[in-house]
Amino acid sequence: MSATQLSVKNHSKSSEHSKVIRLHRSAPQAPTTGDRDRDIFAIARRLASDCRLVAGGAELFAEGERSDNLYVVLDGWLFLHRILEDGRRQILDFALPGGVLGYRAHADTPFSFTVEALTDAKVAVIPLSRLKDLLLRGSGCAVALLDAAHESLLEAFDNLTDLGRRTAREAVAHFLLRMDRRIRRTGVRSDDAVMPFPLTQEHMGDALGLTAVHVCRTLRALRADGLVEAGRGRFKILDREALAAEAGIFLDDPYDTRLAS
């Protein structure tokens, strides 16, 4: 009996349809410029066998599954998570366009986490075998993937610090700063307006090791203090300096410059 079947909360609400379409040459557009080989979108375009559309709420792949593929997010938001037997869920990371998902040393190693789409999403499907060929032959591709992997690792380290050693208020503040930065980095700009933010408070809670109820109270407090605007799938940081101070970091600290911009 699988862990998922035993789960108490059912986190996969919506219909599980996800389409696979053959790629016509040039299907995924390159959202940003790049040094050809070093650009993850260029690599995806070159190596992809398919392009897959995943409806919001549907799974790209699930813990325990095996597959010969790895994926590059072209569009949309997804999240990585694990669900314990009794239904507790830990969100491990969020994936935005440019994110690389599902790398494994061997194709027969099962995935150790589930990836679910937060919004309708589009991902390039890359056969591991094809990738390994390219890596052995050598190209900037190795560097791009290594960079992506380490970016994920740093994100995980930030998350670890939030979970282990920050209070709910500090963690939520830090989380919002991180998400804000990632959104702006992907170039999904919406200027100085509030930005699309498809997470529910339950998603935030499951990412930060809190309950949705407590996230709600924490956000209310941050809102009351005039630090953020939040609600209904959008949020806006009103006072970045002050929010960073709440998170316990200093934006101008030469030692922690990562969230500065």
Add this chain to the structure above:
Amino acid sequence: MSATQLSVKNHSKSSEHSKVIRLHRSAPQAPTTGDRDRDIFAIARRLASDCRLVAGGAELFAEGERSDNLYVVLDGWLFLHRILEDGRRQILDFALPGGVLGYRAHADTPFSFTVEALTDAKVAVIPLSRLKDLLLRGSGCAVALLDAAHESLLEAFDNLTDLGRRTAREAVAHFLLRMDRRIRRTGVRSDDAVMPFPLTQEHMGDALGLTAVHVCRTLRALRADGLVEAGRGRFKILDREALAAEAGIFLDDPYDTRLAS
């Protein structure tokens, strides 16, 4: 003023001496067999400019520092951590022989965490520039590094789950299983005897987001239930099955086979 200077607890107790010695050809021995290119020790041997000895308690590098190097652990234990302004410490991961530390996309990006040696340790020093050359030319090296990066990521994900969604008892049980597996994997075997385990309860607490006091109580309980023997730099799992059950995983679950071995 750096974060480290403001820290309340000083975690770097011992003398900070760390020696750099020129490598004579063949200095680091290869602890395990490998497919030349794919073996991280072989790569370290080939690319290392130096071999550095770090005394237990000394730092290999610190958050905020810049360096052109990345490191491969040849011998000993180290740990990655961050310290918040008020002294709270989060341990991000432990590094055993074969571990890769300090990769960054650009040599001018400062380290975002500190690495301190837990025991006297020996690390190969690899210039990032030399590595990038090799990656562009292509070799199994890329695959080995990518695999190492993803292993770290999975370790971080496990840690994340412990911190966010497991109780102290579950987290400690899971942590011990993971460390046990990693120790056995590195081949630092000591047969069926108790194995060397240089972590203090404070290290465990800082890795799991708990206080040392609570780790102590939790270990006492696990000991009382006959699941582990622990103390004084050693520990032994007495009942792997039962400990896994405490951790909320099933060793024979096809979906979670990672700790079975």
Add this chain to the structure above:
DNA sequence: CGCAACCTTGATCTTAATCAATCGTAGTGG
């Protein structure tokens, strides 16, 4: 022998979880 780390244990306090409604809003179908 005598620190200095670590580990233990007890008492008390806090943060966040849990339990339990209520409300608002966006769909949905009649």
Add this chain to the structure above:
DNA sequence: CCACTACGATTGATTAAGATCAAGGTTGCG
């Protein structure tokens, strides 16, 4: 167009897991 439904956000009351504070107790080493 409007009741109906469902999911998400809110708010309050209570509980519990783990933190904090405060002593001792061990072990090992100079």
